[in-house]
Amino acid sequence: MLTIKRFASIPCGTDLTALYRATVGDYPKFFKMDTACKLGFLLAEQLADEPRFTPREDRAVLMFSTCGSLCNDRHYEETVREFPSPSLFVYTLPNIITGEIAIRNKYEGETSAYVMERFDPETFVALVEQAFQDSVTASALCGWVDCRADDDYTAFAFLVERGGNGKEFNVDNLYGTVNQ
Amino acid sequence: MRKVVCIGESILSPLGATPAENFAAVCRGESALQRYEGMFGVREPFVASLMDRGRWTVPGRTFFDSIVIEAAQRAVEAAGIDPASPRTAFVLSTIKGNIEYIDTQDVTLACSARRLADAFGNPNPAVVVSNACISGLAALLQGRRMLLSGRFDHVVVVGAEVQSRFIVTGFQSLKALSEAPCKPFDAARDGLNLGEAAAAIVLGFGESGWELVDGAVRNDANHISGPSRTGEGSYKALRYVLKHTSPEELAFVNVHGTSTLYNDEMEAIAIDRAGLLDVPVNALKGTFGHTMGAAGILESILSMHAVDARIVLPTRGFSELGVSLPVRVSAQAGTTDKRAFVKLLSGFGGVNGALLFRKGGAAC
Structure with a gap:
């Protein structure tokens, strides 16, 4: 059985730079990230457990959205006519958010990015459960970070583990946790 | 199962x-x-x-x-x-x-x-x-x-x-x-x-035909746009699928082989670490270019056809080994009597993956 160990969310309208300064402060790569990656990074900070920064292969990072990297894609497209920006281009991938979280936390397990038409709890829970078919995966940081624009997003994430003492990771408890 | x-x-x-x-x-x-x-x-x-x-x-x-x-x-x-x-x-x-x-x-x-x-x-x-x-x-x-x-x-x-x-x-x-x-x-x-x-x-x-035996995705946790210098994620993904097979069973490893300096070197290191230096290696990017979202599927299908035809496909564009380890890159088409292969890929975000395919049932 999978259980919810931790939950974190970032309300739309949050000053992400202020949140970074208050909770992290010593990771300047943060300022290179697009908004989706900043959200994923900050969610992962809230969900991180001890010991930190120890390489581990047993933690997966699974991120879901509708928009993928589209918000940053528009920023890159604006540069194309004059001087295509390599630093923006590398963020035009829906899975870079998983890479940023893996790098920061030394999570060497599976990282995957999924795009769905809308937030659909049944599919979200099913895909996370299926990721645990990987026998090495013992826990997963899984989140919905849908960045429609730099000031219009939905961002929440769970730390889910095999066994554990938390609530079962299922559709009902997912709804209950998110709505709290 | x-x-x-x-x-x-x-x-x-x-x-x-x-x-x-x-x-x-x-x-x-x-x-x-x-x-x-x-x-x-x-x-x-x-x-x-x-x-x-x-x-x-x-x-x-x-x-x-x-x-x-x-x-x-x-x-x-x-x-x-x-x-x-x-x-x-x-x-x-x-x-x-x-x-x-x-x-x-x-x-x-x-x-x-x-x-x-x-x-x-x-x-x-x-x-x-x-x-x-x-x-x-x-x-x-x-x-x-x-x-x-x-x-x-x-x-x-x-x-x-x-x-x-x-x-x-x-x-x-x-x-x-x-x-x-x-x-x-x-x-x-x-x-x-x-x-x-x-x-x-x-x-x-099914019971016969090409089985997708297992696969794994692993992150380098190193850099968002540069491969790991130790082939970390690729090695770990290979190690996972090798639990189901041995190097002796593999016809070849069909690698990512994008032809960038760093990707191909990284893959060579991962192949060495996984104990696969004796297994033939080939890449199809010199034929199709990098087809991105199609690559994993396209290259897997062609690899299945190759094993069915008892062939190790050539690596178009390759002539002189340019990585630091003696990987057995197939310059020309070769032959094989093996019935399994590994598909390997890597990408931005530090992500790497390996799949193991095996032909089951009666030999054709």
Whole structure:
């Protein structure tokens, strides 16, 4: 059985730079990230457990959205006519958010990015459960970070583990946790 | 555990409209890589393998959606399954989808996945796996997992990529493109070529045929756009699938082989660490270019055909080993009597993946 160990969310309208300064402060790569990656990074900070920064292969990072990297894609497209920006281009991938979280936390397990038409709890829970078919995966940081624009997003994430003492990771408890 | 097997395949590429046509073209050493000037409104010339848009674009659909749906249709027909069944699911693998219309249309990848499922009257949520350059491999692994979850009898996994100013200028800005046809693992390699293709595999349960034995995705946790210098994620993904096999059983490892300096060196290190230096290695990017979301599926299908024909496909563009370890790169076509292979890919975001395929049942 999978259980919810931790939950974190970032309300739309949050000053992400202020949140970074208050909770992290010593990771300047943060300022290179697009908004989706900043959200994923900050969610992962809230969900991180001890010991930190120890390489581990047993933690997966699974991120879901509708928009993928589209918000940053528009920023890159604006540069194309004059001087295509390599630093923006590398963020035009829906899975870079998983890479940023893996790098920061030394999570060497599976990282995957999924795009769905809308937030659909049944599919979200099913895909996370299926990721645990990987026998090495013992826990997963899984989140919905849908960045429609730099000031219009939905961002929440769970730390889910095999066994554990938390609530079962299922559709009902997912709804209950998110709505709290 | 029930076996997940491939029951239908399709490939659409500049080299052919069926797996057999593409396989024959690879065996003949062909490639559609050519130099384009002014294509997509891109200022700098580039070398790529591009499809004939006029041939494939269906009225009312974008070129991308057209080849996705056509590839799916052909694989579904080959498999003889009911695509509208609630016990059938679709998984789409792509990185940029319809991005060329970013200014004028809804280009979210999920829209393309919905149109794919709708084209077949399929009621299930359409899932996109967008895991950079390993998307096709990750989508096949996802299809396998969906079957093993017990919710589905068939999963149609479709991978496709079309090129555009958006993608070409991006890779140019990263100085990742070669000005000539690419040279995987070669001493003179200097970058990749982009390519267009669509490919699909229908996965189902079976006792014979090509089994998708298992797979793994692992992150380097090192850099978002540069491969690990120790091949960390690739090595770990290989180590995972090697639990189910031994180097002696493998006909070859079909590697990513983008022909960038760092990717190919990283793969050589991972292959060495995984104890696979004695296994033949080949790469297909010198034939098709880097077909991004299609690559994992396209290259897996051609590898299956190769093993069926008892062939180790040649690595077009390779002549002199240019990595630091003695990887056995197949310059020319070779022969094999082995029945399994590993597909390896890596991508931005530090992501790496390996799949193990094995031919079961009676030898053909």
